[in-house]
Each structure stands twice: as structure tokens, then as C-alpha cells.
Amino acid sequence: MPAMRVRAARIQPVQPQSGSMVGEVSALVARAQAGDAEAFGLVYDRYVDQVFRFVYRRVLDRQVAEDLTSETFLRALRNLASFRRPGGDFGAWVTTIARNLTLNWQQSHQRRERPVAELRDAAPVDRAPSPEATVVDALTREALVAAIAQLNPVQRQCITLRYLRELSIEETAQALGKTPAAIKSAQYKALRALRGLLSATAVMPA
CATH class of the missing domain: 1.10.10.10 (Winged helix-like DNA-binding domain superfamily/Winged helix DNA-binding domain)
Structure with a gap:
């Protein structure tokens, strides 16, 4: 599976979704779960900036944020069948994936940096x-x-x-x-x- 490329995202507040938008997303997710790759691409386009901003605020490194955002959507695609609808919030679901990946990165990063920090102090x-x-x-x-x-x-x-x-x-x-x-x-x-x-x-x- 080719790596997903994350386009540059502007760091700005996430706007709340309207009821019609939620319905559109649910329909796109349903199509993606049925094997429609184009539908998943549209879902990706809708949420990629939101996920990028979420990750970037926590890692403060654009390259790392782009990598983690790509991995988030790859995992979402692989586990798309586990997303439950109707009523499921895809944005919350994909953000949970991003949160877990970010926590794993932070823990790994802290383990690598701790010996050097201890020597410094x-x-x-x-x-x-x-x-x-x-x-x-x-x-x-x-x-x-x-x-x-x-x-x-x-x-x-x-x-x-x-x-x-x-x-x-x-x-x-x-x-x-x-x-x-x-x-x-x-x-x-x-x-x-x-x-x-x-x-x-x-x-x-x-």
C-alpha cells in the first residue's frame, strides 16, 4: 500500500460539524467500507487537516506530525470494518487512533532522550x-x-x-x-x- 502524503495544514481551530456534514461523512464511510477507495479519499480530505492539527499541537514537529497523520489514516483504512455506524463519529474515531499513535511516539521519544537529559542535569x-x-x-x-x-x-x-x-x-x-x-x-x-x-x-x- 503506497504511503499517504499529508499536505501542509494550517494550524487553526476545528470548526464544529453540521448535521448535514455528519450525514455526508456517514454515507462516505459506508461506501468506503463497501470497498469504494474514492470515498475513503474524500473522507481523508475532510479530516486530514483536523488530525494533523491535533498531532502537531502535541509533538510540535511538522515532519513528525505529517508521519503520524499518515500512519493514522493507514490504520483507519486497515481497520475500517471495525468502525460502527450509524451514529458513530468518524472524526472522534480517527482522532483516537491519532492520540494513541502520538502517545506511543511521545513515550518512545522520552525513553530515547532520558539518558541524555539525566547526564545534562x-x-x-x-x-x-x-x-x-x-x-x-x-x-x-x-x-x-x-x-x-x-x-x-x-x-x-x-x-x-x-x-x-x-x-x-x-x-x-x-x-x-x-x-x-x-x-x-x-x-x-x-x-x-x-x-x-x-x-x-x-x-x-x-
Whole structure:
């Protein structure tokens, strides 16, 4: 099934629907449920701006909002048979799909950003640094955030747990569901990657 393209939408209030409009939508949905692709296209045209505005207000990113809006209507099309009529509010139904997709995106986005945010806000640890910790401590706070964000997920989690939360190799391995050897390897690669990133920006001392 080809991807749906979301046209640029103006961010403006949603106008209430009249009774005649609801009747028209119900008729279009009935035709779409019977296999009329053109009818679904007309329903899409009627609601795409409303769904886009709903999503955009929550993600504040036009590209993300367009992607989630496209996915909303793809799911609506795949599950069209589950929409109940008469009396069903198609606008509310498709908005519920958009809401669920948006919540899933927000939760996933927060999980990706949390390790970096914790590193940004963490207070320095008052202890004698290990040679590995010296690599991390050499970063400025802003450089730390930028460099950590460029690591792959395993390396980023490893650095967060080892040097922010001060977990041991064994504790980090248990938290990530990996072997201690895998954590040692990830830590080594992460620190080497950080050194390379910082050398490129002249932040890391020789």
C-alpha cells in the first residue's frame, strides 16, 4: 500500500460539524467500507487537516506530525470494518487512533532522550576519578550531551549507568540484560568514540 502524503495544514481551530456534514461523512464511510477507495479519499480530505492539527499541537514537529497523520489514516483504512455506524463519529474515531499513535511516539521519544537529559542535569560526583572517568569528566556539560547523543543506544546506556548512576560492570550487565564482557566491550568502544568525537572538536585533552 503506497504511503499517504499529508499536505501542509494550517494550524487553526476545528470548526464544529453540521448535521448535514455528519450525514455526508456517514454515507462516505459506508461506501468506503463497501470497498469504494474514492470515498475513503474524500473522507481523508475532510479530516486530514483536523488530525494533523491535533498531532502537531502535541509533538510540535511538522515532519513528525505529517508521519503520524499518515500512519493514522493507514490504520483507519486497515481497520475500517471495525468502525460502527450509524451514529458513530468518524472524526472522534480517527482522532483516537491519532492520540494513541502520538502517545506511543511521545513515550518512545522520552525513553530515547532520558539518558541524555539525566547526564545534562546530573551533579558532578566528588570522588577520585578512574582513568575511564577522566575521559567523561574532561567534557564540558554541553559537549557531554552532544557527544553522548551520538553514541549508539547500548553505548549510551552503558555510559549513563556506569558514570552517572555509578553502577558496577556486573550491575550494568544485569540492568541491560548483557554479559559483563559485553558491557566492558561497549564501555571501551563508547569511551573510544567519545575521544574521537571530542578530538574532532578540540575539546578532549591529549
